[in-house]
């Protein structure tokens with residue numbers, strides 16, 4: 001649901017430990033164990049170049065297979081990892097696995113896909129983040145321009161800090177995406193302060209765009225805003241062909257969603273690459 005509409009404070013979502021009925025401390029220690037035992041996995045979700053219909057890159061999405069409770073969504077455990085500082089080692093695991101996965105895809109003849117990795121605000125304030133990312137990308141021999149960091153818009157509280165991180169990324173040739181654009185509290189008045197390369201439009205906008213002309217008008221306006229700011233536009237949550245066709249008409253650059261492909265493991269992608277089915 002959209003947050004931050006109107007004057008009401010958003011209600012606090014249920015925490016992971018509340019939902020699972022285990023203590024936060026126990027869950028935290030289980031996450032720590034999972035991390036040490038490589039019990040976290042990466043899902044890679046394809047992004048399609050809307051014009052060519054080709055898969056241009058992937059977003060890395062972390063997965064936790066809890067021994068007793070099965071898969072736990074990152075929407076839940078990332079919040080827990082952010083409360084503790086576990087998000088820093090979790091983020092490093094994701095960065096390593098993402099770089100390594102792309103290197104494997106390149107080896108297997110998948111061209112040179114980009115990879116987008118989510119980073120939490122908590123990681124941004126951790127010194128040396130960008131330098132460590134650069135070292136990993138170089139070790140995996142990824143061209144730096146194929147690495148994109150996704151920063152969630154609603155997590156941007158300190159514009160100076162995020163601005164510095166973006167400048168540092170650019171100095172090293174890494175791109176930055178503003179994720180979940182338009183949800184959470186509106187930062188439109190401050191948008192010009194962030195020199196991001198990619199605007200990711202949240203699925204809350206694409207969901208109704210085909211059925212509701214007003215929703216379509218909003219997506220169109222965001223695409224134009226992105227273009228005016230010289231950013232690439234990614235629209236998330238693309239689940240139907242009519243949505244994809246509308247995005248093609250609007251001149252959106254990349255589409256991401258279940259229509260294009262669900263997040264899959266590297267092994268799944270290597271076994272069944274899903275060739276460009278949506279040729280433009």
Ligand code: C2E
Nearest residue numbers: 061062073074075078094118119120237238239256257258
């Ligand atoms: P996000 O970065 O906005 O990622 C997109 C989310 O939308 C993913 O959920 C993805 O599986 C889901 N999605 C993709 N296409 C569709 C679609 O067509 N329909 C619907 N209904 N959903 C779709 P996921 O994997 O559960 O991740 C949730 C959030 O958790 C992410 O949102 C991101 O903010 C965070 N997250 C995921 N991995 C990481 C990570 O490694 N580090 C950090 N800090 N956060 C992460």
Ligand code: MG
Nearest residue numbers: 059118150179
């Ligand atoms: Mg993201």
Ligand code: MG
Nearest residue numbers: 179180200236
């Ligand atoms: Mg997003």
Ligand code: MG
Nearest residue numbers: 180202203236
């Ligand atoms: Mg989202």
